[in-house]
Amino acid sequence: MPTRNGSKNKRLEKEKQILLAAEKVFAEAGFGGATMQLIADVSGLPKANIHYYFSTKEDLYRRVVSNIFDIWLQAAESFDESSGPAEGIGGYIDAKMEISRRHPMGSKVWASEVMHGAPVIQDYLEDVLVSWTEGRIDVIQRWIDDGLMEPTNPRHLLYMIWSVTQHYADFQHQIETLNGGQPLDDADWQDAKSNVRAIILRGLGIDDTGNETDA
Amino acid sequence: MPTRNGSKNKRLEKEKQILLAAEKVFAEAGFGGATMQLIADVSGLPKANIHYYFSTKEDLYRRVVSNIFDIWLQAAESFDESSGPAEGIGGYIDAKMEISRRHPMGSKVWASEVMHGAPVIQDYLEDVLVSWTEGRIDVIQRWIDDGLMEPTNPRHLLYMIWSVTQHYADFQHQIETLNGGQPLDDADWQDAKSNVRAIILRGLGIDDTGNETDA
DNA sequence: GCATCACTTGACCAATTGGTCAAGAAATTT
DNA sequence: AAATTTCTTGACCAATTGGTCAAGTGATGC
Numbered sequence: 362m363p364t365r366n367g368s369k370n371k372r373l374e375k376e377k378q379i380l381l382a383a384e385k386v387f388a389e390a391g392f393g394g395a396t397m398q399l400i401a402d403v404s405g406l407p408k409a410n411i412h413y414y415f416s417t418k419e420d421l422y423r424r425v426v427s428n429i430f431d432i433w434l435q436a437a438e439s440f441d442e443s444s445g446p447a448e449g450i451g452g453y454i455d456a457k458m459e460i461s462r463r464h465p466m467g468s469k470v471w472a473s474e475v476m477h478g479a480p481v482i483q484d485y486l487e488d489v490l491v492s493w494t495e496g497r498i499d500v501i502q503r504w505i506d507d508g509l510m511e512p513t514n515p516r517h518l519l520y521m522i523w524s525v526t527q528h529y530a531d532f533q534h535q536i537e538t539l540n541g542g543q544p545l546d547d548a549d550w551q552d553a554k555s556n557v558r559a560i561i562l563r564g565l566g567i568d569d570t571g572n573e574t575d576a
Numbered sequence: 577m578p579t580r581n582g583s584k585n586k587r588l589e590k591e592k593q594i595l596l597a598a599e600k601v602f603a604e605a606g607f608g609g610a611t612m613q614l615i616a617d618v619s620g621l622p623k624a625n626i627h628y629y630f631s632t633k634e635d636l637y638r639r640v641v642s643n644i645f646d647i648w649l650q651a652a653e654s655f656d657e658s659s660g661p662a663e664g665i666g667g668y669i670d671a672k673m674e675i676s677r678r679h680p681m682g683s684k685v686w687a688s689e690v691m692h693g694a695p696v697i698q699d700y701l702e703d704v705l706v707s708w709t710e711g712r713i714d715v716i717q718r719w720i721d722d723g724l725m726e727p728t729n730p731r732h733l734l735y736m737i738w739s740v741t742q743h744y745a746d747f748q749h750q751i752e753t754l755n756g757g758q759p760l761d762d763a764d765w766q767d768a769k770s771n772v773r774a775i776i777l778r779g780l781g782i783d784d785t786g787n788e789t790d791a
Numbered sequence: 792g793c794a795t796c797a798c799t800t801g802a803c804c805a806a807t808t809g810g811t812c813a814a815g816a817a818a819t820t821t
Numbered sequence: 822a823a824a825t826t827t828c829t830t831g832a833c834c835a836a837t838t839g840g841t842c843a844a845g846t847g848a849t850g851c
Contacts, residue, residue, distance in 0.1 A: 394606060398809090406829090412811080472746070475750045476747070513771060513774075513775065517767065521771075523743070525736050525740060534694055557736065563778065564776060564778040564780075590798095625800070628797095
């Protein structure tokens with residue numbers, strides 16, 4: 362049997378394997394409730410081996426959270442490369458809904474971290490998130506000044522988009538319970554997406570000319 | 577010195593004192609991260625005394641969560657006693673925003689519990705929340721059928737209201753960081769409330785005839 | 792004054808926690 | 822094939838955890 366391809370990145374592969382298990386455990390139990398032993402079990406590795414790659418629990422946790430933060434920021438691209446509010450805000454909503462669907466555990470870890478006062482990633486909040494938010498507020502304000510949408514406080518508009526889209530990840534369990542114990546299927550997600558998009562865009566007085574992105 | 581009035585409810589007062597401390601600790605650390613010792617310290621009582629009133633950590637936690645659930649449901653009253661969608665939905669949004677402002681810790685405990693799969697209050701979800709939600713969906717659907725608001729999936733509309741209003745409690749820390757490290761003041765809250773209300777009602781095609789409740 | 796009750800609390804316990812370590816197994820380099 | 826580096830792992834440790842318990846204190850009723 363030949364050597365596995367990509368054998369050089371053995372360390373990276375192992376780290377990914379551990380990070381995936383850690384994300385799951387942190388999402389389900391929170392930082393305090395998660396145990397290194399459980400992360401070890403889920404990843405199928407002995408506990409001491411986890412500590413070989415990540416020296417402390419907090420190290421591992423920090424890596425998980427910052428991974429999520431990167432995904433968060435990627436959704437902003439559609440915002441920037443847009444020609445106007447319909448494409449920009451609509452696309453941003455679609456992108457964030459898609460993240461909630463594909464990375465619900467990551468979203469939960471993030472929510473948990475922030476809810477508990479962001480003890481680990483406060484610097485991220487103060488640096489990256491603050492400046493990112495200010496930049497987006499400027500873009501929205503310009504759209505308002507140009508009469509492309511109803512006057513609104515851009516800051517609270519962003520909060521609304523964040524909360525609604527992330528709700529589908531963070532409160533996944535509650536939503537499934539209210540859905541008869543079943544996960545949302547394709548049609549449900551399509552419904553959710555178009556409802557969120559429609560209400561917000563109409564609420565902003567933006568004409569949504571059916572250019573939904575279909576991830 | 578005369579006997580304190582209401583001395584008979586000594587037990588109830590002590591329980592309240594403990595529950596208040598517990599709510600704070602559970603909100604800040606999550607169930608797993610919270611320790612009975614810390615709850616004892618915050619409430620100013622020896623740990624063994626806490627266990628006299630609440631036999632286990634889970635008992636105490638259950639009491640905290642169900643207290644919050646009751647407050648949750650109270651906000652629904654304005655929904656029922658309404659004459660139409662403007663008053664019903666608008667009032668519900670106002671009431672839930674007010675709860676987020678007055679009981680942010682309770683909201684966090686609830687969010688944490690649901691995010692981790694609702695291990696303790698799953699029965700509440702399946703019983704009370706499911707039937708409450710179905711009742712409210714019927715009301716909204718009737719408004720839609722009567723042409724009082726734009727056709728919308730009532731279920732996802734409820735999710736939107738829940739997520740946006742609770743966001744101001746659950747992500748309080750993030751919001752404060754984005755607010756220059758300062759808590760929202762009266763004007764900020766008024767701004768938040770009217771923005772949320774305006775976007776959602778306009779998004780539903782409801783004429784909001786300025787009957788905001790001023791809690 | 793005495794008995795019964797509710798309450799308080801320091802000391803304690805078994806179990807679990809995050810983290811260490813040394814001995815070795817594999818892989819890589821020379 | 823020897824040497825060196827990277828990785829693996831069971832056994833272990835000090836600290837902390839939720840929870841117990843028995844000896845007390847204070848009040849209430851008789």
